Amino acid sequence: MYSRGMSTAESNPPAPDGRRDRWRAHRETRRAELIQAVIGAVAERGAAVGMDDISSASGIAKPVFYRYFADKADLFLAVGRAVAENVVTEVTAAIDQASSPRAKLEAGIDAYIGTIEANPAVYQFVAAHPASSRSDGGDLLGDYASVVGLHASRVIGELMREAGMDSGAADPYGFAIVGMVRAATDRWLEQQTMSRAALVTYLTDLVWPGLTRTGGRRERRA
Numbered sequence: 001m002y003s004r005g006m007s008t009a010e011s012n013p014p015a016p017d018g019r020r021d022r023w024r025a026h027r028e029t030r031r032a033e034l035i036q037a038v039i040g041a042v043a044e045r046g047a048a049v050g051m052d053d054i055s056s057a058s059g060i061a062k063p064v065f066y067r068y069f070a071d072k073a074d075l076f077l078a079v080g081r082a083v084a085e086n087v088v089t090e091v092t093a094a095i096d097q098a099s100s101p102r103a104k105l106e107a108g109i110d111a112y113i114g115t116i117e118a119n120p121a122v123y124q125f126v127a128a129h130p131a132s133s134r135s136d137g138g139d140l141l142g143d144y145a146s147v148v149g150l151h152a153s154r155v156i157g158e159l160m161r162e163a164g165m166d167s168g169a170a171d172p173y174g175f176a177i178v179g180m181v182r183a184a185t186d187r188w189l190e191q192q193t194m195s196r197a198a199l200v201t202y203l204t205d206l207v208w209p210g211l212t213r214t215g216g217r218r219e220r221r222a
């Protein structure tokens with residue numbers, strides 16, 4: 001009998017590849033810069049921009065974008081995800097500052113509408129390029145609508161639990177509320193027949209009674 005010692009490779013694992021880590025960091029930084037370039041071009045020239053417009057407005061040649069993104073759909077999907085993450089950040093900050101469950105709901109709706117009002121062209125651009133537009137199917141949980149919807153579902157679940165309700169319906173409620181607010185905001189941007197505050201109050205008044213009345217109870221089985 002004898003004890004087998006560790007091999008040299010086992011006792012001395014390879015050191016991290018610093019060059020690979022630096023390249024990965026550079027790539028992520030450059031991708032973020034290119035995403036911001038697209039957002040800037042959309043804000044300047046409108047939601048209907050194409051790659052030629054983006055290249056002209058940003059001063060970045062089209063081939064540069066394709067070094068960091070698989071294709072145009074991949075780039076636009078990344079832009080939508082970045083915009084959605086910014087919306088989530090703004091909405092979360094607003095919710096955290098509110099005190100009661102209803103106030104949190106109202107603050108979240110107001111912050112969501114506010115981000116769209118501040119950058120309507122950018123919102124229209126990402127809404128027009130969902131993940132399903134990719135020829136290979138894309139990251140179906142990574143587009144604008146899905147990122148915001150999933151976050152809304154988590155927030156609704158927290159609000160329902162805080163109010164002593166069953167949060168089982170949080171997922172459909174979250175996506176339904178986002179869809180409703182988006183549709184109402186689209187109409188509001190076109191018509192501007194009322195103030196943003198009035199729109200937020202109407203939407204909150206519509207949503208909150210449904211949440212409190214049903215309590216998020218799961219459907220009863222016979």
